[in-house]
Amino acid sequence: MATPAARSLRVAVLGAGSWGTALAAAASRRHAAVLWARDPAQAAAMAATRENARYLPGIALPQALEFSGDLDAALLHLRHADADRLIVLGVPVAGLTALCGELSRRLPALGLEDTPIVWTCKGFEADTARLPHEIMRQALPGATGGALSGPSFAREVARGLPVALTVASASAALRETTTRAFHGGALRVYASADLVGVEVGGALKNVIAVACGICDGLALGTNARAALITRGLAEMTRLGVALGAQAETFAGLTGLGDLVLTATGELSRNRKVGLEIGAGRKLADILASGITAEGVRCARAALERARAARVELPITEAVCAVLFEGVAPMTAVSALLARDARYESGNAPG
Structure with missing residues (x-):
């Protein structure tokens, strides 16, 4: 009996800072990936030059990587009948509450409310002392979530230099999907169920x-x-x-x-x-x-x-x-x- 072909994976990275851009570039080398920038002019410039001149000047971005300055359009990139999907939040802790609020309204309207979400920010929220998973739990209570963290400078990752990261979540499915999205070549991904430990570190x-x-x-x-x-x-x-x-x-x-x-x-x-x-x-x-x-x-x-x-x-x-x-x-x-x-x-x- 023939082994069924693995489903494809579509990735939307939300936040076009240095780390979001580096991860979107890494994902696009193996999967269909889009990078959303809040500033449409920045998205257009990246699409035209294949470079994030604001945050990663001098580093060429893969031709396969797509860009969008429209959040709905970036999320619609995930809608494909035969593909798994993953949302990566590449914003700092200070921007997480606002972005999660936008997703809480948009994901159900687009039929994407069951999409797993992984975040990359590190820190306690300044005003509330909440960790990222606590912000997520309140803003998106039904979402499957996890953190992608580890010793990593974005510029080195964008250049394709070796790096090892950890994805932490109570969900084995999210850990597996995140590993599929990024593990390969010079980028290794390890899994952990200790979300609190990874975030506090x-x-x-x-x-x-x-x-x-x-x-x-x-x-x-x-x-x-x-x-x-x-x-x-x-x-x-x-x-x-x-x-x-x-x-x-x-x-x-x-x-x-x-x-x-x-x-x-x-x-x-x-x-x-x-x-x-x-x-x-x-x-x-x-x-x-x-x-x-x-x-x-x-x-x-x-x-x-x-x-x-x-x-x-x-x-x-x-x-x-x-x-x-x-x-x-x-x-x-x-x-x-x-x-x-x-x-x-x-x-x-x-």
Whole structure:
């Protein structure tokens, strides 16, 4: 008996920033993919030049990739009788609530309400301290969703350099569909059922990366940076477990892997903000220069969530003091160093 042919897959990536563009390019090499840009002029320019000059200048985009400045048209790309489908939300946490609201109205009207949705944003929502899956659950309560995360700079992915990501969801079908969409060539996708752990790791690593940048800006040495990364990982794990995550998740790609990349990589915007602060610049001036960093946006929300869960996050607290309370970077460092000695694991030996 002949084996039935595998169904094709159609992918709509919503959000034409650097990461959304890189993922849309990757998907288009194997599947029918469309990239939606909120600005129709940007979509038209990308279609004409095969380049996202705003976010990924100098990188050629595949000829197979389609572009749209019309959200309904981008979603209608998914409607095909013999194809599976996937929506990828490539917007930051700050834009997730609004986009989910639009989808809650449009998907049922287009007959696409059962389409699985995966998001790529990392962080706590600034005003509500919600994680992305909590935003999704409220805005699209019936949707099958998951997070695609991991140590990844968009420019390297767009250039086709090797990268490993994790898709996290309670739905095995969503994990399989997302893996089909992106796994292949230089891009590997691993699966996880620990959505909370993957999201907490993706959120807090940005805050710890700001701390590491401050450390390097102050020229405190590589020993100090290693200590911050290690103790930062402990903070991520403590908060994640308190919110229902599995501790082992933080030893993986979306915990330690993403933390090391963001805290040390030259392309890291969070590290860049920390470096500038360590060198004496004011946060308002740094942000006014055009640098955006999720660690700055979500640091206070992360601390708020930790306090509600009765979890200590001393590095995150120090970052918030420097960013928002006018505390001098060296004063914050001195406060961390002055903390009482303790067992590394948090538990005294019996």
